Amino acid sequence: MKIKSPLVIFWFRRDLRLIDNAGLWAALSGEFNVFPVFIFDTCILNKLDKKTDTRISFIIEALHRLNDDLKERGSSLLVLHGKPLDIFSDLTKKYNVKGVYTNEDYEPYGLARDKEVSEMLSEKGITLFSFKDHVIFSKNSLLSGAGKPYGVFTPYSKKWKETLGVNDLKAYQSETIKDKWVVHNGGVVPRAEKLGFKTFRNIYKVPVLDHSLIVNYQLNRDFPAIDGTTLIGPHLRFGTISIRTCVRFACDTNQVWLNQLIWRDFFIQILWHFPRVVNTSYREKFDRIEWLNNEEDFERWKNGKTGVPIVDAGMRQLNQTGYMHNRVRMIVASFLSKHLLIDWRWGEAYFASKLLDYELASNNGNWQWAAGSGVDASPWFRIFNPVLQSLKFDPSGAYVRQWVPEFGTPRYTSLMINLDLGRKRCLEVFKRAVQE
Known part of the structure; x- marks a missing residue:
């Protein structure tokens, strides 16, 4: 593919859309035509389970849709596979690159990767331009009166809402500029098998903001048997829908759902300010906890064989679909870290390997x-009783029966731990650690 004219590259990452894309709008508004690129980063792919990771299938479907939109504009998406540093080094040799545009990443790996790519490009006289698109407020946008990052959600949320202005939610009209693309037809989206992964069918669902569902969100969101959540998480993660679109919708319909979107911003700014939370407790004294970390218990938890029906239902739903209801996520996380005294990092890593909507900041x-x-x-002394949680939020047992069909029969596994004894043990261990 020979393209001699000067151009800029737009590096698609977690922003797989033409509509309302901040970095893309900036690129298309410039002097040069835009060459769209997506990279399957081997530094990320090599850490994933080739047999069970559904995210690759989701991304590939999103790329097909993106590529179709680009073809309507006479262009196509160049999909590459490798280490971004090496790929951009090669691209700058092949093409007359005048700049690289992308949207900001706030995770430790992404920050290090972008720094490395930016420095290499700078040596060639090329600038990497990054834009805020994944969140409403990022980095140091919201600080306390003392100039510190917020560590408590309520004051952060208050400041977030007070600061929010019309310009923060204004949609970028990136999809309307149709004559600034590099014209070529060489882009081909690979099959998952080409990357070494299994293809999963029907993983990608077109994002829909259901008005009636969101209006009634607070009434139904805690009941896993009811279709009361938006399932918009994967689309926010991979940017197939704009966060600004979601917040505008939430502002007009439901403040409870808006708060869920603010939690997302909150956790992302915590990760940016305190990247150590990836491996250590935010409240450092909790790293003194003497975890049992029984591997057999962990396997039973992972496989939904604990004998606690709602825990088993949640884990089986996760393993089979890449999704788990949010209320159930809290229940299974509490059970693992408190009743079983298994390090939360073990559970976080397992969720990271399974969740289609996995976002490091929110998961952590x-x-x-x-x-x-x-x-x-x-x-720390609040320990969910999974039986009471099940009675309250799955009173008919419909959710449990859906995922644990053998429940109530002799085939169902026996309870792996006495819940009262597990609770008492947890209180003793946590108290010893946090009050030293």
Whole structure:
């Protein structure tokens, strides 16, 4: 593919759409035509389970849809596979690149990768331009009166809502500029098998903001047997829908759902300010906890064989679909970290390997919340009783029966732990650690 004219590259990442894309709008508004590129980063892919990871199938379907949109504009998506540093080094040799545009990444790996790519490009006289697109407020946008990052959600949320203005939600009209693309037809989206992964069918569902569902969100969101959640998580993760679109919709319909979107911003800014939370407890004294980390218990938890029906239902739903209801996520996380005394990092890593909507900041933040070690966490002495949770939020047992059909028969596994004894043991161990 020979393209001699000067151009800029737009590096698609977690923003797989033409509509309302901040970085793409900036690229298309410039002097040069835009060459669209997506990279399957081997530094990320090599850490994934080739047999069970459904995210690759989701991304590939999103890329097909993106490529179809680009073809309507006479262009196509160049999909590459390798280490971004090496790929951009090669691209700058092949093409007359005047700049690289992308949207910001806030995770430790992404920050290090972008720094490395930016430095290499700079040596060639090329600038990497990054834009805020994944969140409403990022980095140091919202600080306390003392100039510190917020560590408690309520004041952060208050400041978030007070600061929110019309311009923060204004949609970028990136999809309307149709004559600034590099014209070529060489882009081909690979099959998952080409990358060494298994193809999963029907993983990608077109994102829909259901008005009636969101209006009634707070009434139904805690009941896993009811279709009461938006399932928009994977689309926010991979940017097939704009966060601004979601927030505008939430502002007009339901403040409870808006708060869920603010939690997402909150956890992302915590990760940016405190990248150590990836491997250590936000509240550092919790790293003194003497975890049991029984591997057999962990396997039973992973496989939904604990003898606690709602825990088993949640884990089986996760293993089979890549999704778990949010209320059930809290229950299974509390059970693992408190009743079984298994390090929250084990559970966080397992969720990271299975969740289609996995986002490091939210997954880490929610696991630390459940374990009591995180920012604005549930008190360490609060231990969910999974039986009471099931009676309250799955009173008919419909959710349990859907995922644990053998429940109530002799085939169902026996309870792996006495819940009262597990609770008492947890209180003793946590108290010893946090009150030293």
